[in-house]
Amino acid sequence: MAQEYRVLLEHADKINPESAADYVKVGGYKGLEKARSMNPKDLTEEVKKSGLRGRGGAGFNAGMKWSFVPQYPETKYVVCNFDEGEPGTYKDRIICQKNAQALLEGMAICGHAIGSNNGYIYCRGEYPFVVEMLKKAIGNAKESGALGEFNIEVRMGAGAYVCGEETALIESIEGHRGEPRFKPPFPGVEGLWRMPTVVNNVETFACLPYILTNGADWFAGIGAKSYPGTKVLTLTGDIENPTYFEVPTDYLLRDVIYELGGGVKGGKKLKAVQVGGTSGAFIPPQNIDTPIDFDSMSAIGAALGSGAVFVMDESRDIVDTINRIAKFFEHESCGQCTPCREGTHRCKEIMEKINTGRGTLKDIENLKVLARVMQKASLCGLGQAAPIPITSTLEHFEYEYLRKLM
Amino acid sequence: MDIKLTINGKEIEVPQGTMLLDACRKAGADIPTFCYDPDLKLAGSCRMCVVQPQGWRNLVASCVTPAQNGMVIDTESPDVVEARKVVLELMLTRHKLTCHTCEKDGDCNLQDYCYRYGVTESRFEGKIHNLFKDDSNPFIERDYDKCVMCTRCVRACEEITGARAINVMDRGYHAHIATAFDGELEDSPCVFCGQCIMVCPVGALTSKIAAGKGKPAQNEKVLTTCTYCGTGCTLELNVKNDEIVGVTSNRDAEWSPVNKGALCVKGRFGWDFVNSPERLTTPLIKENGEFRPASWDEALDLAAEKINGIKEKYGPDSLSMFSSARVTNEENYLAQKLMRAAIGSNNVDHCARL
């Protein structure tokens, strides 16, 4: 099986994403209609039953997340995380540019489940043209009456990777520095303006119309059992076809690279592949016969994350790449907690030292200690995940480090 | 409703909603903290107070993690100790190590915790910031090369004083405390109350007025009431060789019920008049346009004589008394009694009434 399976992107480039009417022609807004005919509890149960798990980093069951939202407060929020900042990731942009109405419909479905008419889309600042498009799509959907009472406002990020962390994102919508909050309380209980808030990303919301239209069982039957559905992947690096694909979640990583991806560029040998964006683990060639789903990736010490697939051929310098990634985290740490603020900086310094031939075994030892503490003691996922590229390459590619030592 | 948990093998009961930090302290565990301050909003950011809940993958910051029923907590597990040591080392790497000339020497959390965990030096080397701020104000020394970014000063400025003069600027490793446009305190809404000095756990913020006169940790502390206004704030006079060399805060509500250590610019920095050679030490009587020293008896007799003279000539209502907020309630009571009973006038007033 080496084929795409398009659900979210089935009508890509065949419909105008701004047009609700176009979307209705291909079956759009039926899911919302069905959702609204259900009571919110049953709707949440249906989504739970579909097995839909977050298409961001944590892979949490979406319906479960919704069920934590208390019924009583009058004001609640549905927030779409469209801050995809993981380098090599642009799948949420593609979903919006090809099928924006599905996102809007998905948000409205969630709104019905938790009893909210207030939606926000937090779009990264690097996509001003998508913001304009989304505003038109929302205007069109509102005009057509498809969204009913459900309102959606688009807010723009401003160049901060950490705002992909849901509580940092909430802080940013509130007009603050994008510093993650400590948890608990979780957003489901105390989120935007301290009111109950569901935060899901674009891809997660966009799955909902199809789940409602075709039924939870249909969705649960696609791809991997524990992480059903499809996943939009983006291929970068040394790959013949550097583009996006939508595949069922039991698709093998090998097939992503060698079938859809067309293989390593120029017929070279594969050295490593990093899945899930820059915070993902580096996977050696011997591990690529693994399905891409969340749990299978976790089992090999990697993560599906955003679904970015970064391919490196045999000529690539792992240490140099890790040095670059260490700079990324130093640049993107919010600076709140000590392990991440100081740790990302020292990781960068040590990596620079090793990469320029000035490192010693002691530096590698220090990196390991620092990585362990950052993972265990950082306040949010950024600091906890930042050392993963380092630890995974020290595990699988230690010789690359050793040969660069002084 | 109370919940039960086990901390370092000791079972304790705490009310639902209690943070682990308080629960641990109740169980007798000594938890180190930098960003935690009982009078300020929680930050949970320094990660010094991390503890190990049994069965959890990661450590948790005890100051912001609610205790849960049945939790089993180890406050000094190997992972906890390693994390605290590394946090200290990371702080040390960016910290200007000039303890010998530091005003906070002996009263510094960073020093104390490094001592406790045997952190002599940092395994990490590399750049330190150059953030020292040569701020021209006469009161507050800002040496951010000693800052550990706990943000207690930012929170105290906002939550206790309400001046909101400072905040965090930039991000990540480059984040630091600054006024708007990274300027000087004098050009900001700063009121120089020095609450930031009070809450700083290290030597990043210190008093310029007291600098070099004696390390607060070594000074004798005399608890007293500020004489500047009617609020009656409690403060600690720092005394060395019988001279006042500084003022520090006593934040214990039992000892400092009015202000919990918070002071204003006058109370915290305006004490040098006490030792001024220009200060009056005896009453003076003016004769032929010149002042001459006099005894209290002589001065009081003269005043009584003049007051009685005016009263006899013009009646008691020709006299009035204006009392001061800088004296005690009891003294103010005596003042009005003197006016009403001895002189016979109701013309008595007080600056705090205005």
Added chain:
Amino acid sequence: MANYMDIIASCKDKPGGIIEAFHAIQKEYNYIPEEALREAARAFKVSEAQAFGVATFYSYLSVKKRGKYIIRMCESAPCHVAGADEVLKALEANLGIKAGETTEDGKFTLELTECVGQCQATPVVTINSEPVFNVKPEMVPGLLAGYK
């Protein structure tokens, strides 16, 4: 040029909209002038120190004057392995400035950025937020000429 007072007033009713206001100000001025930041702080009822803290947190926002065209070179891993360093060197050489600087004539500001989400065609440069794909060092002179 729209007045920053009007720009801020138009965003004022959005709760927490100070970042939206900053975006709108930057669209007009290419950076956030000091007086505009002070006004935004007033309008959104936050301290100037806080507004400054927000403006300096986000790498898309700048409190320093910038050129008419803001060139941002993506440095993230996919662009890095595709030769971003060489493109950066070509940009610096052609503009005669280092990353973070503005040309003397005030035309170009060169900045480094992390991933801009256009990884299908690396390395990527954005010029006033418009992405330019598959940039090669030899393309740089021609690219810049288009903006002079």
